Amino acid sequence: MIRVDVVVRSDADIKFGGDVHQVRQYEQHLAGRADLKVVAFHPAMTLRPDAVVHYVNVDRPFDFLRTVELAGDRRIVVSPIHHSLPRTRRMRLAERGRGLRSLVDRIAPEAMREWLASGVRGAKSSPSRRESMASAANSVRAIAQVPKLWARVGRSLDRCSAVAVLASGEQRDLMVDTGWRGENARIIPNGKPGLSDVADMWEWSKRPISMITVGRIEPRKRSLELAQAAASKDARIVFAGSLGDERSTYAQQFLNLAESSPTVDYRGSISHDEVLRLMGQSRVLVNASWVEVQSLVDLEAAHLGTRVVSLPNGNSEEWLPDHVTYTPDFDLDQLVDTATAAASTSVGPGAPSYAWDWQRAADSLHALYLGS
Numbered sequence: 310m311i312r313v314d315v316v317v318r319s320d321a322d323i324k325f326g327g328d329v330h331q332v333r334q335y336e337q338h339l340a341g342r343a344d345l346k347v348v349a350f351h352p353a354m355t356l357r358p359d360a361v362v363h364y365v366n367v368d369r370p371f372d373f374l375r376t377v378e379l380a381g382d383r384r385i386v387v388s389p390i391h392h393s394l395p396r397t398r399r400m401r402l403a404e405r406g407r408g409l410r411s412l413v414d415r416i417a418p419e420a421m422r423e424w425l426a427s428g429v430r431g432a433k434s435s436p437s438r439r440e441s442m443a444s445a446a447n448s449v450r451a452i453a454q455v456p457k458l459w460a461r462v463g464r465s466l467d468r469c470s471a472v473a474v475l476a477s478g479e480q481r482d483l484m485v486d487t488g489w490r491g492e493n494a495r496i497i498p499n500g501k502p503g504l505s506d507v508a509d510m511w512e513w514s515k516r517p518i519s520m521i522t523v524g525r526i527e528p529r530k531r532s533l534e535l536a537q538a539a540a541s542k543d544a545r546i547v548f549a550g551s552l553g554d555e556r557s558t559y560a561q562q563f564l565n566l567a568e569s570s571p572t573v574d575y576r577g578s579i580s581h582d583e584v585l586r587l588m589g590q591s592r593v594l595v596n597a598s599w600v601e602v603q604s605l606v607d608l609e610a611a612h613l614g615t616r617v618v619s620l621p622n623g624n625s626e627e628w629l630p631d632h633v634t635y636t637p638d639f640d641l642d643q644l645v646d647t648a649t650a651a652a653s654t655s656v657g658p659g660a661p662s663y664a665w666d667w668q669r670a671a672d673s674l675h676a677l678y679l680g681s
Contacts, residue, residue: 311678312344312360316376318369319350319434327499327605328365328390334500338671343678351434353443356380361678366390367483368397370420370462371427371451377465385469386677392600393482394419394459396622399639400599404528406559411528420458424451463487471677473497475603476624497674498628500667502585502609510589510614513657518591520546520648521615523584523606524598526563526575527553531597531620531641533563538641540570544649546595549587551578589613592652597644598622607633611661618648632658 321329336345348354350372356362362380367373367389377385397419404414413422431444454461466472466489474480475498484491520539526532532548539546548567552560567575576587588594594610594617601607601623608625610617611632617625618634626633634651636643 310342310344311675312357313346313363313678314356314360315345315347315363315365316350316354316356316372317347317365319372319430321347321349327602328388330605331388331390331499332365334667335671335674338668339675343675349434350376351440351444352431352447353440354379356383358383361386363388363674363678367462367466368392369427370423370458371447371454374454374461374465375447375451377469384678384680386674387466387469387472389466389472389474389479389483390602391474391479391483391486392602392623394486396600400529403599406528406533406557406562408557420455423458424448424455427451459487463489467493469493470680471495473674473677475499476627478624478627479602495673495677497670497677498665499603499605499608500665500670501663502612503666510660513592513614514655516590516592516657518547518587519652520544520593520595521587521591522546522548522550522595522597523588523610524550525553526550526560528559529553529599531599533559533566534641535595535597535644536563536566536570536573538645540566540573542642542645542649543572544645545572545574546645547574547576547587547591549576549579549584585609585613588615591615592657593618593648595644595648596620596622596625597641599639601625603628608663611658612663614657614659616651616654616658618644618651620644628663629661632661 315332317332339345352375356379361384363386364373364376365388368391401414404411428448431448435441435444472494474494474496480491480494483489524530554560567573588610594615596604596607596619599622604623604625607617611629617632620639621635626635636647
């Protein structure tokens, strides 16, 4: 049985995201065929000498470069989950409501911001003195990588065994942003939800929720701004998701608006099953996020027969052309208007024709582990 060390974000256990869900699905569907060991990144982490290294999330570029260094001559497979740098920069410039962090995000170049963030994460994930010293030493050494950081990432990707992108759009973004040649790219998208996940699809005419948006309440998702746009138009919308930072001005402004507006319905942090139930009762999923790659929420909503109206933030339209509508730009008033019009149609889109399930995705990944 092949051994694989899957290196994930140091905060993967406390900040759940699509990358964590993806890894859990691979663990489940490769059980008995691959010995997967999930390793939370740390600059002093130990990788098994005979294991393939599967690194997840190159948007932590210093973590990626350190992992490649530690991997040595091991086979390396990468799941980049990369967000376009121009869209990311646009998001940073709009950052508000989180104090010093928002200020740093707006004024610091992305490479320097990532260096600062990497150092903070390293300190937080170092419970022992030895790990703290290793993390500090790595930060000092890594500052030399700040100049031309993304070009360094591109060259390292070229040397990896395989890069498993979620969509051709992600491949293009990564090639443009880093100079990666893309010759070792393989497209392995996310799997569709299982049959049990779509059991409660409601008939279109009986769906009681016009619009819903799902995800953490945070600036990246533009939750507050979307709520403001919907409230100004008296458009009814349900929000489902935890507060990204309960103490932030951003979160408090959102809560105040949700409490005062008769059309903004905040359901709070709810279970995944409850999210699916609500999406199955909704006509339109609204995605106002600045950046996505292949949104799992979009994919789930489409398989529940729900239309998706989104800002042009990722690659959902590539896989779900009959279900996903992108607005021309990032204007939220236009997003709400488009979603309102989509919710008022008399016929829903039904379930999509989508060939990838998690077993097929896991099989394709397993082939990359084996070098085929």
